[in-house]
Amino acid sequence: xxxxxxxxxxxxxxxxxxxxxxxxxxxxxxxxxxxxxxxxxxxxxxxxxxxxxxxxxxxxxxxxxxxxxxxxxxxxxxxxxxxxxxxxxxxxxxxxxxxxxxxxxxxxxxxxxxxxxxxxxxxxxxxxxxxxxxxxxxxxxxxxxxxxxxxxxxxxxxxxxxxxxx
Numbered sequence: 001x002x003x004x005x006x007x008x009x010x011x012x013x014x015x016x017x018x019x020x021x022x023x024x025x026x027x028x029x030x031x032x033x034x035x036x037x038x039x040x041x042x043x044x045x046x047x048x049x050x051x052x053x054x055x056x057x058x059x060x061x062x063x064x065x066x067x068x069x070x071x072x073x074x075x076x077x078x079x080x081x082x083x084x085x086x087x088x089x090x091x092x093x094x095x096x097x098x099x100x101x102x103x104x105x106x107x108x109x110x111x112x113x114x115x116x117x118x119x120x121x122x123x124x125x126x127x128x129x130x131x132x133x134x135x136x137x138x139x140x141x142x143x144x145x146x147x148x149x150x151x152x153x154x155x156x157x158x159x160x161x162x163x164x165x166x
Contacts, residue, residue, distance in 0.1 A: 086110035
């Protein structure tokens with residue numbers, strides 16, 4: 001390690017630039033860790049409304065007794081709902097994903113899933129990874145979600161995605 005110190009006219013020590021870890025933190029280049037809730041069992045609701053979860057979210061194989069709410073949340077990283085069980089509502093309306101990030105819904109079970117096309121369009125994880133058969137299954141899942149919520153234009157969009165990739 002090379003230390004460089006320069007004194008100014010007031011005889012204070014001036015460090016020309018911060019050490020590497022401090023600079024990375026100041027430039028917001030540190031990568032946040034994912035929120036890992038895999039295989040947990042929650043009897044009540046969990047609320048992440050308007051949260052900033054930039055490291056991804058993993059709730060695969062978790063069980064939630066009531067609701068889980070990600071409305072208006074800012075999400076980064078991989079968002080995994082694989083084989084999760086939600087007793088009532090999973091809310092993703094208005095959630096924002098960073099470019100290149102995606103959802104995985106295969107095997108998700110919930111009484112009702114509230115989301116819009118704008119939330120998932122361009123963010124189907126398997127499609128982004130080039131795994132088109134799995135992506136077609138994701139679109140089939142979204143097709144059933146939109147149909148259940150009587151969102152007919154979104155239902156047509158998801159059906160087209162399913163047929164395009166199967």
